[in-house]
Amino acid sequence: MHTSEVKVRHTVEQPAASAWAMPDTYLILLVVALLAFALNFLIPAGTFDTVTRVVNGVERTVIDPASYQSAGDGPAGMAFFAEGGEIGLLNFAFEGMVSGTKWGASIGVFAFILLTGGAFGLVFASGSVERGLFQVIARNRKAGHFYLAILCFLFSLGGAVFGMGEEVIPFTLILVPLLVSMGYDSITALLVTYVATQVGFATSWMNPFGVSIAQGIAGVPLMSGSGPRMLLWLLATLGLSGYTMLYARRVQVRPGVSLAFDSDKVFRDQSTAAGKLQSMVRGDGWVLLLFLAGIAWMIWGVVERSYFLPEIASQFFTMGIAIAAVAIAFGLNGLTPNKAASAFKEGAQQLLPAAMVVAFAKGIVLLLGGDDPQGASILNTVLHAAGNGLANLSGAVSAWFMLAFQTMFNFFITSGSGQAALTMPIMAPLGDLVGVTRQTAVLAFQLGDGLSNIIVPTSASLMGCLGAARLDWGIWARFALPLLAGLFLLASVAVLLAAAVGF
Numbered sequence: 001m002h003t004s005e006v007k008v009r010h011t012v013e014q015p016a017a018s019a020w021a022m023p024d025t026y027l028i029l030l031v032v033a034l035l036a037f038a039l040n041f042l043i044p045a046g047t048f049d050t051v052t053r054v055v056n057g058v059e060r061t062v063i064d065p066a067s068y069q070s071a072g073d074g075p076a077g078m079a080f081f082a083e084g085g086e087i088g089l090l091n092f093a094f095e096g097m098v099s100g101t102k103w104g105a106s107i108g109v110f111a112f113i114l115l116t117g118g119a120f121g122l123v124f125a126s127g128s129v130e131r132g133l134f135q136v137i138a139r140n141r142k143a144g145h146f147y148l149a150i151l152c153f154l155f156s157l158g159g160a161v162f163g164m165g166e167e168v169i170p171f172t173l174i175l176v177p178l179l180v181s182m183g184y185d186s187i188t189a190l191l192v193t194y195v196a197t198q199v200g201f202a203t204s205w206m207n208p209f210g211v212s213i214a215q216g217i218a219g220v221p222l223m224s225g226s227g228p229r230m231l232l233w234l235l236a237t238l239g240l241s242g243y244t245m246l247y248a249r250r251v252q253v254r255p256g257v258s259l260a261f262d263s264d265k266v267f268r269d270q271s272t273a274a275g276k277l278q279s280m281v282r283g284d285g286w287v288l289l290l291f292l293a294g295i296a297w298m299i300w301g302v303v304e305r306s307y308f309l310p311e312i313a314s315q316f317f318t319m320g321i322a323i324a325a326v327a328i329a330f331g332l333n334g335l336t337p338n339k340a341a342s343a344f345k346e347g348a349q350q351l352l353p354a355a356m357v358v359a360f361a362k363g364i365v366l367l368l369g370g371d372d373p374q375g376a377s378i379l380n381t382v383l384h385a386a387g388n389g390l391a392n393l394s395g396a397v398s399a400w401f402m403l404a405f406q407t408m409f410n411f412f413i414t415s416g417s418g419q420a421a422l423t424m425p426i427m428a429p430l431g432d433l434v435g436v437t438r439q440t441a442v443l444a445f446q447l448g449d450g451l452s453n454i455i456v457p458t459s460a461s462l463m464g465c466l467g468a469a470r471l472d473w474g475i476w477a478r479f480a481l482p483l484l485a486g487l488f489l490l491a492s493v494a495v496l497l498a499a500a501v502g503f
Contacts (some may be wrong), residue, residue: 023040023163025353025457025473029360036378037089040078045071045369045376046384055216060417062217063373065426068384071376074234078367081162087366096363097356104415106362108309109460112166113355113467114348115313119320120173121347125335126327128287129174130270131280134181144246147186151175151192152241160201160233161451163209163416165300166309169464170295170316176469180267183252185260186469187479191244194465195454195480196237200485201416202450203236205229210416217420218428218438225439228503232494239490243483259479263470283330287323296317320344354467365412373422379412387426391433398434399444400501402427403491406448414459419449440498447491454487455480 023031040226049067051061082088087095100110123129146411149386158164204211205226214224251258258264298315301307307315325342327333369377386405390398406423413419424445431441453459457473466476497503 007141023474025357026360028474029357029364029457033089033092033364033367036364037078039368039378041075043381044073045076045378046381047071047376048373048380050373053217055213060217060421062421062425065387065429068380076376082250089367092363092367093360094363095366095442095466096361097359099366102310103308105460106302106359108258109166109358109464110355111216112309112313113169113351113460113464115174116170116316117351117467118228118285118344118348119316120170121343121345121350122324123291124193124321124347125333125340125343126284126287126323127333128176128284128323128327129285129291135280145249148192148244148248149241150286152244153237154195155193155196155280156200156233156237156240159202159382160198160207161200162303163201163204163207164197164302165201165209165461166464167298167312168193168461169468170298172465175265175476176268177270179265179433181270184248185251185255185258185264186267187258187260188251190465190469190471190476191240191247194462195483196240197461198450198453199236199240200233201453202447202491203229203233203390204446206451207416207441207446210420210449213417213440214420214424214445217424218439218442220442225503228498229443236487236490237487243486259475260469260471262369263472263475266470276320281330281332283326284330286326286330287332290319290323290326294322295470337390345384350465350470351464354463357457357463357473358460359464361460363475364458366411368418370457371413371418373424379409379422383422383426388428390427390430393438394434396499398431399436399440399495400492402431402436402444403448403495404442406445407452407488410449410452411456411458414453414456416446416449420445436499437502440503442497443498444451444495447495451484451487455484 008238046403047069048063049062050061055062079086079088081090086096096106096108100106100108102111142399155164155168158168170307172189172193175193176186179189179192180186201207201210205222206212207435211229215224230454255261288406294315294422297319298307298312301311301315305311312488324343327335328337328340365371365379368379371373371377371379384411390401390405393401406419409423410419413422424442427441427445428438431438453462455462455477457463463473466473
């Protein structure tokens with residue numbers, strides 16, 4: 001590396017002070033909760049009947065689009081404070097936190113985020129990972145941009161093939177300190193991990209939790225239309241890779257332009273400490289071997305055994321305990337059982353804000369009546385009204401509005417399979433009426449559902465990754481909104497073109 005290059009990279013430009021600051025994530029969610037509460041006095045709730053249908057060999061419950069009924073004569077309102085475990089404005093945070101099961105939002109995701117954070121607290125307490133990462137950095141700094149492109153493609157492929165979501169949180173925990181040490185920032189790490197998975201998820205030709213379910217519900221052959229979808233995936237992933245490399249180079253040359261510059265200080269301090277301890281010591285090899293074995297075990301479990309939140313959280317907890325035991329035995333970083341326990345608590349504490357946001361977001365959905373189609377819900381009424389509204393449009397215009405509706409509806413139902421079960425029984429036959437093929441309706445669904453995940457604060461995997469990066473959602477939104485606009489433009493072109501050629 002040339003001396004002049006070193007000088008450029010150490011020239012730090014502090015972001016200009018601003019009189020206006022982005023509101024905290026919790027304040028934003030509180031405002032949204034107030035709006036959701038107010039809608040109960042403006043929009044009547046409604047219900048759908050459900051039917052059981054075999055989708056790709058699995059029985060799934062989907063709505064009957066012709067069964068919509070209003071739950072009353074008009075808006076029912078809502079209690080300000082509810083008793084007996086019911087939902088009211090002041091109850092939304094607690095009810096959101098305890099809703100769901102261990103398999104999903106919110107209590108399952110809440111536990112997954114905290115346990116994974118604690119496990120990685122144990123992993124990093126040994127210091128072995130930091131010393132190992134420093135060796136990687138020292139040898140590969142000049143090839144950094146090339147590795148960013150590889151990571152984009154790998155994580156995008158993970159999103160496309162097996163619907164990678166919450167599973168990306170541990171990888172974010174690993175890559176944020178590594179990429180910050182290489183002169184990038186935590187936003188770069190989020191681009192190559194979380195954003196890449198969502199681009200892959202949205203443009204997939206085989207994702208089992210999104211496009212496959214939507215095709216089954218719509219009565220479209222599984223894996224049909226794979227060629228155009230693969231081409232779209234390649235174009236979107238290439239675009240994201242190029243965007244990421246340009247952004248990363250800019251941050252590497254001028255660190256102060258990063259919106260994450262202040263929050264990344266903790267990672268820069270860690271990399272400085274790791275640099276002082278750059279030589280690996282006795283026992284580091286065993287820790288790194290256990291670490292790699294744990295990652296391989298997790299990947300095998302997800303791909304071969306369909307592991308999800310309960311199993312993955314337990315795998316990382318096991319890995320953390322095993323690594324802590326080895327670190328204590330070798331005396332790495334002066335680790336003792338008490339210090340290991342403190343590291344576990346600190347790791348969980350780091351991700352607690354992200355877990356709390358997941359609970360708040362779920363509480364907002366409950367204020368709207370929840371996502372059960374058979375329960376009285378404002379979301380059911382909105383879905384029914386959207387279907388009727390789109391029926392008055394035709395052709396490509398209707399296809400584009402399907403995309404726009406799926407994008408907005410994803411704020412409330414971020415689960416790909418859940419949104420497919422709710423919306424596709426309406427959108428697929430609606431397409432028949434307005435001259436949009438069911439394949440194009442599925443494309444509008446998957447693009448709207450997947451791409452908006454990069455910014456909606458109701459996404460558990462996004463909030464977990466932001467917690468791992470120590471980045472506030474408001475700061476992330478400032479960065480991600482222009483990116484989302486570009487991706488939405490690409491999606492719009494894809495859907496309009498698909499409608500025009502009768503895809």
